[in-house]
Amino acid sequence: MSDSVKNSPCCDLTGHPSFQQLDSYIDALKIDKESPRRKDTLIQTLHYAQNLFGYLPDVVQMHIAKRYGIPHADVSGVVSFYNYFTTTPKGKIQISVCLGTACYVNGADKVLQEFEQVLGIKSGQVSEDGKFSIESLRCVGACGLAPVVTINQKVYGKMKPGKVREILEDFLVEHSEKEEAVNA
Amino acid sequence: MPKITSYEKLLECYKEYQPLLHTRKDGAAHVDTKTVLICGGTGCQSSDSLHILAEFNRLIAEKHLEGKVEASITGCFGFCEKGPIVKVFPDNTFYVQVTPADVLEIVEQDLIKGQRVTRLLYEEPNKKEKVAASEDIPFYKLQKRVALRNCGFINPEKIEEYIANAGYQALGRALTQMTPAQVIDEVKRSGLRGRGGAGFSTGKKWEFASMYESEEKFVICNADEGDPGAFMDRSIMEGDAHSVIEGMALAGYAIGAHQGYVYIRAEYPLAVNRLKIALIQAREHGLLGEHILGTNFNFDIDIRLGAGAFVCGEETALIHSVEGGRGEPRNKPPFPAQSGLWEKPTIVNNVETLANIPILFQEGAAKFAELGSQTSKGTKVFALAGKVNNVGLVEVPMGTPLRKIIYDIGGGIRGGANFKAAQTGGPSGGCIPAQFLDTPIDYESLMSIGSMMGSGGMIVLNDHDCMVNIARFYLEFTVEESCGRCAPCRIGNKRMLEILTDITEGRGTEADLRELKELSQTITDTSLCGLGQTAPNPVISTMKYFWDEYEAHVKEKRCPAGVCQKLLKYEIDPAKCIGCTACARGCPVSCISGSAKQPHVIDQTRCIKCGACMTKCRFGAISRN
Amino acid sequence: MVNITIDNQQVSVPEGTTVLDAAKQANIKIPTLCYLHLEKSNFLNNVASCRICVVEVEGRRNLPPACATPVTEGMKITTNSKRVLSSRRKNLELILSNHPFNCLICAKSTDCELQTLAWEFGINTQRYRGERATHEIDKSSGALKRDPEKCIMCRRCEVMCNEVQTVGALTAFGRGFNTVVAPAEKKPLIESPCVYCGQCVSVCPTAALTGVGYISEVWDALFNPKKKVVVQVAPAVRVAIGEEFGMQPGQIVTGKLAAALRRIGFDGVFDTTFGADLTVIEEGREIMDRLKSGKNLPILTSCCPGWINFINYHFPTLKYMPSTCKSPQQMTGAIAKNYYAKKMGIDPKDMVVVSVMPCIAKKYEAALPYESTHGIPDVDYSITTRELAKMLKEGSVDLKNMPEETFDDPLGESTGAGVIFGATGGVLEAALRTVYEKYTGKTLEDVNFMAVRGTQGIREASIQINGRTVNVAALSGLGNARKVLEKIVKGEAHYDIIEIMACPSGCVNGGGQPYCHDRDEVIEQRIRGLYHIDRNQAIRKSHENPSIQKLYQEYLGEAGSHLAHELLHVESHN
Ligand SMILES: Cc1cc2nc3c(=O)[nH]c(=O)nc-3n(C[C@H](O)[C@H](O)[C@H](O)COP(=O)(O)O)c2cc1C
Ligand code: SF4
Ligand code: SF4
Ligand code: SF4
Ligand code: SF4
Ligand code: SF4
Numbered sequence A: 001m002s003d004s005v006k007n008s009p010c011c012d013l014t015g016h017p018s019f020q021q022l023d024s025y026i027d028a029l030k031i032d033k034e035s036p037r038r039k040d041t042l043i044q045t046l047h048y049a050q051n052l053f054g055y056l057p058d059v060v061q062m063h064i065a066k067r068y069g070i071p072h073a074d075v076s077g078v079v080s081f082y083n084y085f086t087t088t089p090k091g092k093i094q095i096s097v098c099l100g101t102a103c104y105v106n107g108a109d110k111v112l113q114e115f116e117q118v119l120g121i122k123s124g125q126v127s128e129d130g131k132f133s134i135e136s137l138r139c140v141g142a143c144g145l146a147p148v149v150t151i152n153q154k155v156y157g158k159m160k161p162g163k164v165r166e167i168l169e170d171f172l173v174e175h176s177e178k179e180e181a182v183n184a
Numbered sequence B: 001m002p003k004i005t006s007y008e009k010l011l012e013c014y015k016e017y018q019p020l021l022h023t024r025k026d027g028a029a030h031v032d033t034k035t036v037l038i039c040g041g042t043g044c045q046s047s048d049s050l051h052i053l054a055e056f057n058r059l060i061a062e063k064h065l066e067g068k069v070e071a072s073i074t075g076c077f078g079f080c081e082k083g084p085i086v087k088v089f090p091d092n093t094f095y096v097q098v099t100p101a102d103v104l105e106i107v108e109q110d111l112i113k114g115q116r117v118t119r120l121l122y123e124e125p126n127k128k129e130k131v132a133a134s135e136d137i138p139f140y141k142l143q144k145r146v147a148l149r150n151c152g153f154i155n156p157e158k159i160e161e162y163i164a165n166a167g168y169q170a171l172g173r174a175l176t177q178m179t180p181a182q183v184i185d186e187v188k189r190s191g192l193r194g195r196g197g198a199g200f201s202t203g204k205k206w207e208f209a210s211m212y213e214s215e216e217k218f219v220i221c222n223a224d225e226g227d228p229g230a231f232m233d234r235s236i237m238e239g240d241a242h243s244v245i246e247g248m249a250l251a252g253y254a255i256g257a258h259q260g261y262v263y264i265r266a267e268y269p270l271a272v273n274r275l276k277i278a279l280i281q282a283r284e285h286g287l288l289g290e291h292i293l294g295t296n297f298n299f300d301i302d303i304r305l306g307a308g309a310f311v312c313g314e315e316t317a318l319i320h321s322v323e324g325g326r327g328e329p330r331n332k333p334p335f336p337a338q339s340g341l342w343e344k345p346t347i348v349n350n351v352e353t354l355a356n357i358p359i360l361f362q363e364g365a366a367k368f369a370e371l372g373s374q375t376s377k378g379t380k381v382f383a384l385a386g387k388v389n390n391v392g393l394v395e396v397p398m399g400t401p402l403r404k405i406i407y408d409i410g411g412g413i414r415g416g417a418n419f420k421a422a423q424t425g426g427p428s429g430g431c432i433p434a435q436f437l438d439t440p441i442d443y444e445s446l447m448s449i450g451s452m453m454g455s456g457g458m459i460v461l462n463d464h465d466c467m468v469n470i471a472r473f474y475l476e477f478t479v480e481e482s483c484g485r486c487a488p489c490r491i492g493n494k495r496m497l498e499i500l501t502d503i504t505e506g507r508g509t510e511a512d513l514r515e516l517k518e519l520s521q522t523i524t525d526t527s528l529c530g531l532g533q534t535a536p537n538p539v540i541s542t543m544k545y546f547w548d549e550y551e552a553h554v555k556e557k558r559c560p561a562g563v564c565q566k567l568l569k570y571e572i573d574p575a576k577c578i579g580c581t582a583c584a585r586g587c588p589v590s591c592i593s594g595s596a597k598q599p600h601v602i603d604q605t606r607c608i609k610c611g612a613c614m615t616k617c618r619f620g621a622i623s624r625n
Numbered sequence C: 001m002v003n004i005t006i007d008n009q010q011v012s013v014p015e016g017t018t019v020l021d022a023a024k025q026a027n028i029k030i031p032t033l034c035y036l037h038l039e040k041s042n043f044l045n046n047v048a049s050c051r052i053c054v055v056e057v058e059g060r061r062n063l064p065p066a067c068a069t070p071v072t073e074g075m076k077i078t079t080n081s082k083r084v085l086s087s088r089r090k091n092l093e094l095i096l097s098n099h100p101f102n103c104l105i106c107a108k109s110t111d112c113e114l115q116t117l118a119w120e121f122g123i124n125t126q127r128y129r130g131e132r133a134t135h136e137i138d139k140s141s142g143a144l145k146r147d148p149e150k151c152i153m154c155r156r157c158e159v160m161c162n163e164v165q166t167v168g169a170l171t172a173f174g175r176g177f178n179t180v181v182a183p184a185e186k187k188p189l190i191e192s193p194c195v196y197c198g199q200c201v202s203v204c205p206t207a208a209l210t211g212v213g214y215i216s217e218v219w220d221a222l223f224n225p226k227k228k229v230v231v232q233v234a235p236a237v238r239v240a241i242g243e244e245f246g247m248q249p250g251q252i253v254t255g256k257l258a259a260a261l262r263r264i265g266f267d268g269v270f271d272t273t274f275g276a277d278l279t280v281i282e283e284g285r286e287i288m289d290r291l292k293s294g295k296n297l298p299i300l301t302s303c304c305p306g307w308i309n310f311i312n313y314h315f316p317t318l319k320y321m322p323s324t325c326k327s328p329q330q331m332t333g334a335i336a337k338n339y340y341a342k343k344m345g346i347d348p349k350d351m352v353v354v355s356v357m358p359c360i361a362k363k364y365e366a367a368l369p370y371e372s373t374h375g376i377p378d379v380d381y382s383i384t385t386r387e388l389a390k391m392l393k394e395g396s397v398d399l400k401n402m403p404e405e406t407f408d409d410p411l412g413e414s415t416g417a418g419v420i421f422g423a424t425g426g427v428l429e430a431a432l433r434t435v436y437e438k439y440t441g442k443t444l445e446d447v448n449f450m451a452v453r454g455t456q457g458i459r460e461a462s463i464q465i466n467g468r469t470v471n472v473a474a475l476s477g478l479g480n481a482r483k484v485l486e487k488i489v490k491g492e493a494h495y496d497i498i499e500i501m502a503c504p505s506g507c508v509n510g511g512g513q514p515y516c517h518d519r520d521e522v523i524e525q526r527i528r529g530l531y532h533i534d535r536n537q538a539i540r541k542s543h544e545n546p547s548i549q550k551l552y553q554e555y556l557g558e559a560g561s562h563l564a565h566e567l568l569h570v571e572s573h574n
C-alpha cells in the first residue's frame, strides 16, 4: 500500500503552513497504513481540515487520502455524503437557518426567505464578495428558542423576519470589532 | 487528581464531596449558605448566560459574599424557552429570562436580603400568576426526573458533584460485587427499553452481545440525535455526561467490551466539549482506563463526531460512520450485537437509555420498574415543542396521557388556538389527533395509533397548521436525508414528495391520493433501513386522520388551514376598499391596480400570494381564502 | 442443515444459505437485479439495493430481500404473493422512473438486465413522471464510457473496482436521490486512477458503463478508397464472438472470422497471435538476459495494458520490473505499418490498423502517444469483440454460416503458444516453451505447463532450467496482483517471472467480451477453447513460427536488435 500512496497525484504543498498544521495533526494520529481500520479517524481529520481551510478542496482531499493510504475516491465519497463538509468556500459570515420541525412550525421558512431577500442570495449560495453565505440546517438542539438561526456558531433564538436586519447589523458590528482587534 | 483505586475509596470520596451539594438536597432549607445555578446549556448560553455567571461572580467578590454564596453553571433545565434560567438554592427560586443587568438586583434583594425578585419569576400563562419555586411550576411539578436527574442540578464540569450525587457507585458495585451475567439480569429485570427509537429491550441486547465469543467487542453510545425538534440527548450530554459514561462502562463490563465510542453530532459543540471534559476527569479519577477502581476491568471511550447526516442515527450506518466511511446502512441481519463495528459484536445504545443505567442500579431494577406502563418501564423524556405554551424537555413516567403532557405540563395551546395534532417520533412518526389525547403513551400504544415513540420529539400543531403540508415537510426531510442506497427510499420517497408538492400547489388528483397509499406500502415494506421503512408514516397517519384536508386540497384546491400559498386567493372587497393605494405600493409584483380613492383590484394571474397587501391594508378590505 | 418452507415446499439447506439460493434448490427463480455472484472472479455484490428480490417471510413485518437474507430454521417464505409481486413491480417502476427510456439508441439494448427485467415483468407504462437525475456523459478516457443517467445504483462496479480489482477509482458520490457512482469529485475518469480493465463494464447491468465505441470510424475507414485497412484479431475473440451469433461459448470460429472480416472489406486480415509469438521472442530474450544477470528480477509481463496502468499508478517504485515489450496488439500494428506496408508498397500514413480485442484498456493503449513508430500510431482503432459482432451483423455477415478461411500472410501465421495468450497463464507458458529451448538448447518434450493453467487468481510453479530453479507465477485479477506486489515490495516474495493479467481469468474474461452476466462458467468454456486450439496446432512454440523466423531474417535481425527496439519496445510504459 505504501507505494500506491506515494504516487497519488497531489501537488507539493508540504511547505504551506496550513498543510504543516494538518500534517502534524495527522502525524499525531499515528496511522498504520496497513491496518484495515486506518480510516476510523478520517471524519475527524476532515473536520479538522475544514476548520483549517474553510472547505475541502481537491488538493486537501488528495493530501488526506495520501496520508491515510486510501484512494481519493474514498475520501471524496465521504466528503460528499455529509452535509457538514463542503468543497466550495463558504462566506466569511455563515448564516444557518434551522428548518428543523420545531423551527419550521414556528415560521422558520419565513425567516429564511427574509435573509435571502435582505442579502440577495439564495440558501446554499455565497454572496459575490464572499462575505455572506446562507444555508439551512436541521436542528441545533435549541428548539426551545425556535425559530433559531446561527451566525458563525452564535445562536440567535426566537427569530422573526422583522429581526433579520437587526441581528445582521449587530453581528456585523461585533464581527468588525473582532477583525479590528485581530488586525491591531 | 488522585486516582480512586477501589470501590471503598469511591465511597469515601462520596462522603467527602457531600458538602458540595448540601444547599441543593431536599431538606436543606436550614442551610445558611446559598448556591446560584446558572444554566449553561446551549439555549441559555445563546442568550448570554455565561455573562450572567461572570456578573454573579463579580458581584459576589465585590460584596464579599464568598463563603456565603456560590455561583456555578449547570446543565440545561429543559425550559430553554424561558432562558436564561437562574436557580437559587436552597429556596429553589426559579428566575426566568434573566439578563446580566438583572444580576445586581438578584444579588442585593435575594442573596443578601433574602427577598425574591418577583418580576423575574415565572408566570403561569393561563392564570397570569407568578410562581416562585421550581417545584410549584406546573411544568416541573408533574414531571418525574430520572434520566434528567442531574441536569440543572450539578455542575457538569465537576466530576466531584457527580460523585457527590452517588455517581459511579453503580459501576463500583457492579465491578466488585456482580458478575456480568448479574448485571445483564438486573437490566433485564428493570424492563428498560431502548430510548433511541425502536424500544428494544436493553437487557436482551446486552445479553445477545455477551453471548458471542470475540476477543474484541464494542459499546457505542448513539448521540446523533437526528430528529429535528428533539434535544433531550443534547441536554443530557451537556448536563450530565458522567451518567452516560458510567452507563457505557457498565455495558462494557456486561458484554466484555473494553472500548466504547460516543458518536455525537457536530452540531452540538457544547455537548462535545462537556463530554471531553468528563472523559478527562473520569480517566484522571481512574473511572476509565486500565484497572478501573482497582479491578481488572479496563474500559475507555473515544469520541467520534458526526458530520450532518440524519441516517447516521441508524445503527449500522452509524457503525460505518465510526469506521470512517459513508454512513450508509446495511441489510440486517446480522445485527450489530453479532457483527457490528469492524465486524465485532457491538451494542449501540441511545444516550437516554445509558443515562438510565446508573440510577437503575442505584435504586434497583424493581424500583425502576415501578414507574411506567405494563410493557414500557421507567420514564421517557419528550422534547415538547411547537404551538404549546411551555416549550421544553418533559420527563414523565411511561403511560402518561398525552393530554397531561400538553395541557398540564405544557400549559396548553399557545395563543388560545385549538389543538389539532401532536406529532411524535419525528420523521418516522405520525400525527396524533385530538381523539387520542387521553391515550396513555408508551411504545405499543403509540404504534397502535399509527405513530412512534421515536426518540421523543413531540411537536404540537394547531388549527393554523396544514397537515398535508406537514406531511410534505417530513417527506422533504427524508428525501434530503436518504442515503440513496436502496431504490424504494431513494426514488420512492422522492416520488411521494413530488406528489405531495403537487397536492399542496393545486395540481393534485384523486389518482395521486391512491398512488400515495400504494407507494407508502411498498416503501414501508421494502426499504433497506428504518429511515425508508418509516418515512411514509407521516403521510399514512395524516391521510388516516385528516383525510378531509387532503380531499380539500385535491378536489376543491383549497387549503383549510390557509398555509399552502399556491392555493390561497387574495381578494379586495370593493365595498371596504377606500382606495388608499397602500396595498398597490406594497405589492412586490405590482399586480394591484386602481386609482386613488377608487376600489383596487388584484390581478389574480400575476399575484404570487405573498400576502404583503393584506398586512398593508388598514381597512380590512383584503381577504384571503 | 436448516429446514425451511418456500412456497409450501420443504427444503433443507446448509446454514448461511441465502433465501435466494435456497429457492433455487426448489426450482424457484426469484428475480434479481443488483445481486451478482461470480465465483471465478471472487466477486460478490449483495448490497441489496434494488429490492427487486423481496419475499414474504411469516412473522416479519416487512419484505426482506432474498439475496441478502440468510435462512433460519423453520422459516416460511412466500415468493409470489400479491404483496410481493406488487412491491417488486413498484420498485422496478420506480427505478425506471429515474432512467432514460431510450433503449432503441442504447448500446446495451437486448443485453441489458434492466431492460430484460422490465420486459419479463411486462412493464407497459411509464408510471411515474417526476424528476430524473441528470449527469454528464464521460468519454474522457477514449476507452470507457460512463453514462451515469443509466446507473441504477446496484453498486456492482464499486465492488469490482475497489474490492476485486483494488484500484479504487470509483465511489458512490453524494447522497439521496442524486447519488451517483463516479470517480473522486465526479471528475472525468481520465483524471482518476482507473486502469480501464473494463471489469466494471462486464458487471454493469445497464449501459451506465460501456466501452467507447469506434464502429463508425472503422466503417468510414473501410469505405474510404484511399485507405488500406487491415485488421488484427486477438486470441480471446475467436472463442467468444460465436456467442453473439447463437453459438456455444468456447466454440472456435477462427476460420469463419477470417472469412467474415474479409467480407466486410478489410484489405488485410491478420492475427494478433502473430504479435503474441513475436512478443514471446522479444520478451524471451529479455527474460534470459535478466535471468543470466540476475538483475531486475522478477520480470513482469507487459502485454496487458490494464495491468501496466495499474503498476504505473499504484507501484511506481516497481516500474523497472515489467518487460519493455509492447503488447501483441501494438507489435502487430507496428509490424503491419512498417514491415508489411513496406513489403506491399503502402505508405504507412495510408494504412489504418484496426484491432479487435476482448478489452477496454486496449483502446486506451492504442491512443497512447508513445505506442507509435516515427510518430505514426501502431494501431488506429481498437474495437471490442462486441463491437465487431455488431459490425458483422450490420454488414450482412452471418458468422455461423461462414466458410473457413485463413488469415493473410505474413501476419496471419501463428502458433499454439500465441493463442493461449488469451487465458491467464498463457503468456507465461508460451514464454517458458521458448525460453526453455533457447536457454538449454534442448527440445522441450512436454510443452504443457499445467501448473500455471487454471482460473485461481494466483498460481505458482518452480521450473528447472539448466539446473537453475526458476520461480514463476501467473496472476490474474488486480487484487491478486496487488497482494503479490506488496509482498515483493516488502521483500517477502521472490520470483523470477510473473505474468499478470488485469482481468480475472485473463483476456477471455475481458471487458470487451460478450456479456456473460451471471454465467461465469462461460469463462472456463472459452479457456477450454483456447487450449483446444493449442493442442491441435502443428506448431506450438513461438520461435518455430516460420513467419516470425522470416521476419527476423528479412527485417529485424535478431531479437532485441536496434530495429526491434524501435518498433517493438518502449522506453518505459508511461
Ligand atoms: C433513520 C434512523 C435514525 C435514527 N436516529 C437515532 C438517533 O438519532 N439517536 C438514537 O439514539 N437512535 C436513533 N435511531 C435508532 C438506532 O438505530 C438504534 O436503534 C438505537 O440507537 C439503539 O439504542 P437504544 O436501544 O438504546 O434505543 C435511528 C434509527 C433510524 C432508522
Ligand atoms: S431506506 Fe433510505 S436511508 Fe435506508 S438504506 Fe435505503 S436509501 Fe438509505
Ligand atoms: S398577495 Fe402579494 S403578490 Fe398578491 S396582490 Fe398581494 S402583495 Fe401582490
Ligand atoms: S390598502 Fe386596502 S383600502 Fe387601501 S387600496 Fe388597498 S385594499 Fe383598498
Ligand atoms: S440501459 Fe438498458 S434499460 Fe436503459 S436505455 Fe439502455 S437498454 Fe434500455
Ligand atoms: S420494442 Fe417496441 S418500441 Fe421498441 S422498436 Fe420494437 S416495437 Fe418499437
Ligand code: SF4
Pocket: C144, C160, C161, C162, C165, C167, C168, C169, C170, C193, C194, C195, C196, C197, C198, C199, C200, C201
Ligand atoms: S475499468 Fe477497471 S479500474 Fe477502471 S473503473 Fe472499471 S473496474 Fe475500475
Ligand code: SF4
Pocket: C150, C151, C152, C153, C154, C155, C156, C157, C158, C181, C200, C203, C204, C205, C206, C208, C209
Ligand atoms: S454504473 Fe452500472 S454497475 Fe455501477 S452502480 Fe451504476 S448500474 Fe451498477
Ligand code: SF4
Pocket: C196, C197, C198, C303, C304, C305, C306, C307, C358, C359, C360, C361, C362, C501, C502, C503, C506, C507, C508, C509, C510, C511, C512
Ligand atoms: S487481461 Fe486482457 S482483456 Fe483484460 S485488460 Fe488485460 S489485456 Fe485487456
Ligand code: FES
Pocket: A098, A099, A100, A101, A102, A103, A104, A138, A139, A140, A141, A142, A143, A144, A146, A147, A148, B228, B229, B230
Ligand atoms: S428544530 Fe430548530 S433548533 Fe431544533
Ligand code: FES
Pocket: A144, B039, B040, B041, B042, B043, B044, B045, B075, B076, B077, B078, B079, B080, B081, B083, B084, B085
Ligand atoms: S439551555 Fe438553559 S434551560 Fe435549556
Ligand code: FES
Pocket: C031, C032, C033, C034, C035, C047, C048, C049, C050, C051, C052, C053, C054, C065, C066, C067, C068
Ligand atoms: S437483487 Fe436482492 S436487493 Fe437487489
